[in-house]
Amino acid sequence: MSANSGGSTTGRGEEIGLWAGCVAQVRRELKIARRRGGDLVNPLMFLALVVVLFPLGISPEPDLLASVAPGLLWVAALLAMLLSLDGLFRGDHEDGSLEQMLLSPLPLPVLCLAKVVVHWLLTGLPLALCAPLLGVLLALPGAGYLALMLSLALGTATLSLIGAIGAALTVGLPRGGVLLSLLVLPLYIPVLIFGAGAVKAAIEGGMAGPALALLGALLALALAAAPFAIAGGLRISVNG
Amino acid sequence: MAVKVSLRASRLACERDDRWLFRALDLRVEDGDILRIEGANGSGKTTLLKLLTGQLPPTEGRIEWHGEPLARSREAFLSQLLYVGHAPGVSAALTAQENLAWAAAMAGVRAPVPDLERALEAVGLAGFEDIPARQLSAGQRRRIALARLELVPRPLWILDEPFTAIDREGVAWLERRLVAHGDAGGAVVMTTHHTFHANGRVDSLLLGEAA
Numbered sequence: 001m002s003a004n005s006g007g008s009t010t011g012r013g014e015e016i017g018l019w020a021g022c023v024a025q026v027r028r029e030l031k032i033a034r035r036r037g038g039d040l041v042n043p044l045m046f047l048a049l050v051v052v053l054f055p056l057g058i059s060p061e062p063d064l065l066a067s068v069a070p071g072l073l074w075v076a077a078l079l080a081m082l083l084s085l086d087g088l089f090r091g092d093h094e095d096g097s098l099e100q101m102l103l104s105p106l107p108l109p110v111l112c113l114a115k116v117v118v119h120w121l122l123t124g125l126p127l128a129l130c131a132p133l134l135g136v137l138l139a140l141p142g143a144g145y146l147a148l149m150l151s152l153a154l155g156t157a158t159l160s161l162i163g164a165i166g167a168a169l170t171v172g173l174p175r176g177g178v179l180l181s182l183l184v185l186p187l188y189i190p191v192l193i194f195g196a197g198a199v200k201a202a203i204e205g206g207m208a209g210p211a212l213a214l215l216g217a218l219l220a221l222a223l224a225a226a227p228f229a230i231a232g233g234l235r236i237s238v239n240g
Numbered sequence: 241m242a243v244k245v246s247l248r249a250s251r252l253a254c255e256r257d258d259r260w261l262f263r264a265l266d267l268r269v270e271d272g273d274i275l276r277i278e279g280a281n282g283s284g285k286t287t288l289l290k291l292l293t294g295q296l297p298p299t300e301g302r303i304e305w306h307g308e309p310l311a312r313s314r315e316a317f318l319s320q321l322l323y324v325g326h327a328p329g330v331s332a333a334l335t336a337q338e339n340l341a342w343a344a345a346m347a348g349v350r351a352p353v354p355d356l357e358r359a360l361e362a363v364g365l366a367g368f369e370d371i372p373a374r375q376l377s378a379g380q381r382r383r384i385a386l387a388r389l390e391l392v393p394r395p396l397w398i399l400d401e402p403f404t405a406i407d408r409e410g411v412a413w414l415e416r417r418l419v420a421h422g423d424a425g426g427a428v429v430m431t432t433h434h435t436f437h438a439n440g441r442v443d444s445l446l447l448g449e450a451a
Contacts, residue, residue, distance in 0.1 A: 036333060100329040100343060104318065198435070
């Protein structure tokens, strides 16, 4: 315990760039997610349960299942994403880490973007990768698998970004979950329409390209605008 | 040497839930100052710190950093500020060292492992580097947050109840550390009920009566 280290005002503590800050943020999120473990599997479990139970509740007829498969997989994936969003900033808010982020000299939108990227890597991407397996359970025709994976990969990234805005706005509320759903669901609808549309088009022998392109455009728009909205939302709700 | 810290608040007023927490508050913090903000619970100590760090806009009055309004010089201000809030900003899932490394990155400072270890040792956490904060006591978590004082060189420290939860030895260390920071030309603003050993060194601001 030395009180005389005196370095508090000298040249120690070389500055780092924005990139290093992002890397630190990403590594922190990955570590926290790894140690929480269970939260990672939840969205996948949800998707799997819906897909497994659906044929039991409706009918195991392959034709019927094949016709609802694109929409069903997409709706289930969208709800799975929604479920995972509530906790996105909550832990950080409770332990004070969010305050440190807000008072960082690094730009907040970029730090938020790093957080959202990790969220997508740990929820959206696994959903996109596992969806073909679940497609088999729903007798999804072979032509739809590639479009399913691509549309989910693109679409869930948009869902993560949009959802993070809602999570940021509701982080200060004791039970923000319901409000979060109400806030972001209307914004999720275009993603759902084009996502399910891409898969359906591929199955029916049409082109999935246009719908996928639109999903890509939505993602580009969300990437450009959402980080600022997330940062603004956080500032509002932390000081509310 | 150029003045590093010049934080000035004039005619500051804050209203919360239709109640004035304080009105017409004037305050000035410059190099070498140690300012203690006192007041009863609910008198607005933490709110004042939030105003001073630009997290909340004041209802009335202005806050200036080197003569510029705080909102306009935000980036320059944040790169000179070290803030330890009411919640220590320590994630329970991460180890002491990981927490500190992240905090340094958020402050925009490079922190190689030897520096992290030295900072943790300075706050009495040598040997606890790799233990998740979940398994540490409240006082030890607070010490992880305080290790930033050793690691991140910033002239202005704004600390919310830094003496909470730490033991007597830790209090003595922190007191010495704060005075040393002031003597080295840094400035400290904190809320606390703690009475300093070297009390003559500390200016006090009492909230809740002048209002």
